[in-house]
Amino acid sequence: MQKLNEIFFYQLEKTIKLYRRYVQARFKDQGFGITVDQWLVLKALSENTKLTQSDLAELVFKDKASMTRLIELLVLKKLVQRAAHETSRRRFKLTITEKGHELIAQITPLVKDNRKHGLHGISLAELQTTEQTLKKIINNCNN
Amino acid sequence: MQKLNEIFFYQLEKTIKLYRRYVQARFKDQGFGITVDQWLVLKALSENTKLTQSDLAELVFKDKASMTRLIELLVLKKLVQRAAHETSRRRFKLTITEKGHELIAQITPLVKDNRKHGLHGISLAELQTTEQTLKKIINNCNN
DNA sequence: AAATAATAGTTGATATATCAACTGTTGATA
DNA sequence: TATCAACAGTTGATATATCAACTATTATTT
Numbered sequence: 001m002q003k004l005n006e007i008f009f010y011q012l013e014k015t016i017k018l019y020r021r022y023v024q025a026r027f028k029d030q031g032f033g034i035t036v037d038q039w040l041v042l043k044a045l046s047e048n049t050k051l052t053q054s055d056l057a058e059l060v061f062k063d064k065a066s067m068t069r070l071i072e073l074l075v076l077k078k079l080v081q082r083a084a085h086e087t088s089r090r091r092f093k094l095t096i097t098e099k100g101h102e103l104i105a106q107i108t109p110l111v112k113d114n115r116k117h118g119l120h121g122i123s124l125a126e127l128q129t130t131e132q133t134l135k136k137i138i139n140n141c142n143n
Numbered sequence: 144m145q146k147l148n149e150i151f152f153y154q155l156e157k158t159i160k161l162y163r164r165y166v167q168a169r170f171k172d173q174g175f176g177i178t179v180d181q182w183l184v185l186k187a188l189s190e191n192t193k194l195t196q197s198d199l200a201e202l203v204f205k206d207k208a209s210m211t212r213l214i215e216l217l218v219l220k221k222l223v224q225r226a227a228h229e230t231s232r233r234r235f236k237l238t239i240t241e242k243g244h245e246l247i248a249q250i251t252p253l254v255k256d257n258r259k260h261g262l263h264g265i266s267l268a269e270l271q272t273t274e275q276t277l278k279k280i281i282n283n284c285n286n
Numbered sequence: 287a288a289a290t291a292a293t294a295g296t297t298g299a300t301a302t303a304t305c306a307a308c309t310g311t312t313g314a315t316a
Numbered sequence: 317t318a319t320c321a322a323c324a325g326t327t328g329a330t331a332t333a334t335c336a337a338c339t340a341t342t343a344t345t346t
Contacts, residue, residue, distance in 0.1 A: 003190055061160045178332095195295090
């Protein structure tokens with residue numbers, strides 16, 4: 001069998017973990033007291049206010065229980081508010097607070113810069129091929 | 144800013160998480176009572192007996208404390224043995240037990256099949272480009 | 287050789303993730 | 317409309333990850 005280091009999926013894992021570590025370190029450096037996952041949820045919510053906790057869980061690849069707790073944290077940090085849902089008493093209406101919007105505004109340049117830094121020196125063609133490969137793998141794993 | 148779904152690193156994360164989930168499910172289905180991380184450690188050890196716990200931690204992107212506990216589990220499962228190191232009293236000599244070797248032999252076909260399944264329909268050229276992209280990202284994150 | 291720094295690994299505290307069982311609510315259907 | 321299934325979210329138990337502080341040992345410096 002191939003050595004770990006030569007295995008494609010090992011490299012894939014290595015890449016995303018290093019990138020996450022890089023991003024998390026920058027978040028910390030610059031005094032943003034949130035995790036990458038919390039950021040993803042915040043960003044998803046800012047794109048679409050109608051997302052339920054279950055939707056969010058799926059989006060960031062966690063289960064509902066984890067999402068309950070993650071959102072509790074965002075609420076504790078006063079970045080997100082939970083309110084009664086207009087039509088369903090099962091759901092919550094999740095809204096980003098003023099403080100949350102401020103954080104998003106402040107962190108966005110950093111986030112963009114992280115992506116740019118991570119993708120530095122990679123041509124558009126390479127990137128597109130890579131995206132295509134990822135899509136195929138995603139498909140393969142779903143059946 | 145782009146939507147989450149259009150962001151390259153989000154796709155990257157999605158890919159590896161789905162693949163992991165896929166592999167873990169197959170491990171479970173077929174009655175292999177180990178996690179993907181435990182498998183990676185076992186495999187790394189089978190490639191190189193001289194690896195220390197710290198080496199292993201770095202290899203699978205965890206810290207030393209996590210590795211201590213992961214190895215404890217492998218020892219409990221009687222897949223790995225800890226013994227005194229020949230030259231250093233700080234280290235352990237980690238060896239794979241007979242049972243461990245058997246597990247490796249049994250799980251290897253499944254592992255190979257998983258990789259094949261995950262990469263189905265991807266050309267060699269695509270794969271190589273993708274690997275190159277990953278390497279560049281890894282480099283970018285390390286400085 | 288003595289002092290100091292660096293290394294390998296462990297431990298306890300804490301954070302987070304996952305699972306299964308649960309509540310309450312809504313949707314479907316008979 | 318009464319029944320039952322599906323759904324949204326929570327909770328407690330448990331597993332795992334991470335951090336910081338620690339011990340013991342080995343390597344380096346002076």
